[in-house]
Amino acid sequence: MRRSLAALLCFAAVPLAAQHDASKEGKPKNPAMGNPTAIASGQKLFVNSCAGCHGVKAEGGRGPNLRKRGVWHPLEDDALFTIIRKGIPGADMPASNFNEEQAWQVAAFVRALASPAIENPPPGNVQAGETTFWGKGGCSNCHRILGRGGMLGPDLSNAGATLAAEDLRESIVDPDADGFLRYKGATVVLANGTTLKGVARNRTNYSMQLQDAQGNLHMVDLSKAKQVDISDHSPMPRNYAQRLSKQEIDDLVAFLSRQSVRPFEPAEKK
Ligand code: HEC
Ligand code: HEC
Known part of the structure; x- marks a missing residue:
């Protein structure tokens, strides 16, 4: 056992060294990025300082929608940080008076809006969410995860790797919000x-x-x-915001954010 471990370590040394060189070229990530506490602090700052133009849910207004990738090209972390501190000179986007730590928190929040939930794990109790998903929530009557569950709605086995946490939340509390219907009841x-x-x-x-x-x-x-009745609504129940507590919804979002068919590797280790 010990010998095979040593062999494994020797074997691993080569790619590790190569990775080390590569990470010198790539800029190191700020620790706020992808950090749940920083994202939550960033959200509060965003609501106070940015929502007036970008919308409370960053859905856009006087400033652009920051959630839809098709509309908003994702920026490098550093560029995002600079825009948040300095604004965009000449455009209608003002500088902020955040200190560095706050600006990184806001950057982490903005990044999490438009990237897969699994990279920005939201707070919430994954196990409790799992229990609600298969039980009280009735989610599994319509959704499958890894071959188990119902077929009326989309398969959620890869939901955390394909949807941002806010999109997961919105799908639960406001199923018609995305405005287009792939499924009519x-x-x-x-x-x-x-x-x-x-x-x-x-x-x-x-x-x-x-x-x-x-x-x-x-x-x-x-x-x-x-x-024959064909509904203009998603068949997904529209009353989860009333039926489930805020905590239960947070837990469901946390559970779904971990659903990925491939194991998740943080960006620095790729
Ligand atoms: C007074 C309105 C206003 C406020 C306040 C504001 N923005 Fe903006 N923001 C804009 C406008 C307008 C643009 C589009 C500028 C352009 O590219 O022409 C923009 C662009 C952006 C972009 C996209 C830049 C790009 O190149 O894609 C980001 C990210 C952004 N804002 C984040 C924020 C954050 C975070 C805050 C709060 C700290 C904030 N904004 C506050 C109006 C505002
Ligand atoms: C009666 C069937 C039904 C139930 C029950 C149901 N859903 Fe859905 N769900 C759907 C359908 C159909 C869609 C796709 C149409 C839409 O976008 O609304 C959907 C969409 C979703 C999406 C977005 C998936 C994507 O790929 O865009 C998520 C996330 C989701 N549901 C989670 C849940 C959770 C969590 C529960 C339990 C609290 C739940 N659903 C209960 C039918 C259901």
């Missing part, structure tokens, strides 16, 4: 009186594929159905 009463519930998949004027929570596809002849 549908209820169909067939000629024989059977009621089918699920999401409308492919739909023409004459037929529709309805997928139920078990994942079964039903081909429905619309001319023969007694009643």
Whole structure:
């Protein structure tokens, strides 16, 4: 055992040395970046000093939306820090009076808005969130994680690696917020009186594929159905903000932020 460990260490020494050289070229990350406490402090500063122009949820206003990557090109950490301290001369973005530590906290918050939740783990109890997901929240009636759960909503096995923490939160408390619907809830009463519930998949004027929570596809002849209701809303319940406590929602966000199909490596170690 000991020998194989020594061999492993020798073997590892080569890539480690190579990494060391590479990290001299790349700038070291400020410790605030990706740090949950710094992000939370940065959020408070942001709400006071930046939200007036960028929106409380950074959704944009007089200043640009800082959440959607398509709209906002992510900046290097240093550039972000400089913009926060000095503003953008000539543009309508003023300098702030933050000290260095505060400016880094705000930078960490802004970075977390537009990068995968797993890189910026939000506060919350992962285990409690897991329990709510599979239990009280009923999330698993519709969502799958690693092959377990329902089929009405998107698979969340990789949610932490693809969605930012604020997007996870918004998906839970305000499912229609993203404004576009990939999933429309549908209820169909067939000629024989059977009621089918699920999401409308492919739909023409004459037929529709309805997928139920078990994942079964039903081909429905619309001319023969007694009643067809297709909702303009996501089938995801819209009352979680009332049904669950703030703590339970924080815990769910924390749990989902850890869902990644590939193990997460912090950027410095890549
Ligand atoms: C008076 C309004 C205003 C305030 C206050 C403000 N911003 Fe801005 N911000 C803007 C405008 C306008 C732009 C777009 C400037 C441009 O590129 O023309 C901008 C741009 C930015 C950008 C994007 C820069 C880029 O190149 O993509 C970031 C990041 C940013 N602001 C962060 C912040 C932060 C953090 C705060 C609080 C410390 C803040 N802003 C306060 C108006 C404001
Ligand atoms: C009745 C079915 C249903 C239930 C119950 C449900 N969801 Fe959803 N959920 C959906 C559907 C459908 C979507 C996709 C449509 C949309 O964006 O609203 C979705 C979207 C999401 C997304 C965004 C996924 C993405 O890829 O954009 C997250 C995160 C999420 N749900 C988490 C949860 C959590 C956490 C719970 C439990 C508290 C839950 N859902 C309960 C059906 C459901």
